[in-house]
Amino acid sequence: MPQSRMPEPRPEPSPPSQRAWWILHAAVLATGVLITVAFSPPGFDFVLAALMIPAPFGIAIAWLAMFADGGHAGHRSWQLVIAPVVAAAVLVALIAQVPREARWALSRPAFDDLVATLPVPAPGTAPDWDGWSDEREIGTYTITAAFAVTGGYWFYEDNGAFFDDAGIAYLPSGPGPELADDGFDSARFHALGDHWYTWTHSW
Numbered sequence: 001m002p003q004s005r006m007p008e009p010r011p012e013p014s015p016p017s018q019r020a021w022w023i024l025h026a027a028v029l030a031t032g033v034l035i036t037v038a039f040s041p042p043g044f045d046f047v048l049a050a051l052m053i054p055a056p057f058g059i060a061i062a063w064l065a066m067f068a069d070g071g072h073a074g075h076r077s078w079q080l081v082i083a084p085v086v087a088a089a090v091l092v093a094l095i096a097q098v099p100r101e102a103r104w105a106l107s108r109p110a111f112d113d114l115v116a117t118l119p120v121p122a123p124g125t126a127p128d129w130d131g132w133s134d135e136r137e138i139g140t141y142t143i144t145a146a147f148a149v150t151g152g153y154w155f156y157e158d159n160g161a162f163f164d165d166a167g168i169a170y171l172p173s174g175p176g177p178e179l180a181d182d183g184f185d186s187a188r189f190h191a192l193g194d195h196w197y198t199w200t201h202s203w
Contacts, residue, residue, distance in 0.1 A: 020080045024062055028083045031055040032090040040099035041141070042168055042198035043161025059083060097190070104192050107139020111196070113139065115170050121152045123173045129153070141168070150178040166200045
């Protein structure tokens with residue numbers, strides 16, 4: 001009587017190579033850096049942000065595939081946590097506006113030096129300053145226009161905020177209703193400290 005053959009065990013999937021993990025980690029770190037750079041201006045870099053949209057999805061798919069292929073087994077299991085940890089760190093940094101604050105910290109000395117040469121703003125009046133309407137590099141920002149407003153100075157940053165304008169303002173008396181006279185009654189502000197603000201404003 002012929003003996004029945006036992007089914008052969010299915011081979012275990014071979015875990016991803018060390019090189020594959022390093023490529024994934026490099027992609028995660030590069031994506032995280034570029035996303036933080038995209039959201040470091042007063043608004044955001046629309047082109048860079050749009051280019052980065054597919055990256056997290058691609059990384060997530062690669063991570064899941066490597067997990068399914070045995071990346072969870074053996075001494076390489078610790079590598080599974082790197083991508084989620086970096087993703088969480090980037091998300092927390094964006095919510096806390098860390099990239100925006102860090103870029104401002106690098107650029108603030110240049111802005112302080114600029115306003116130190118201008119007339120001191122008085123509440124309720126616009127300083128006597130013509131400003132400019134061409135591109136100039138101030139710190140790490142490209143400023144495309146600058147002029148006096150009621151109670152301070154207004155700087156347009158090159159990136160904007162998608163359909164909105166965005167930039168930096170120096171307002172020693174703070175944002176007030178008098179800015180409506182300059183057409184900025186609907187501007188939204190984020191305080192940077194010591195009379196400096198980022199702003200966004202719809203057309």
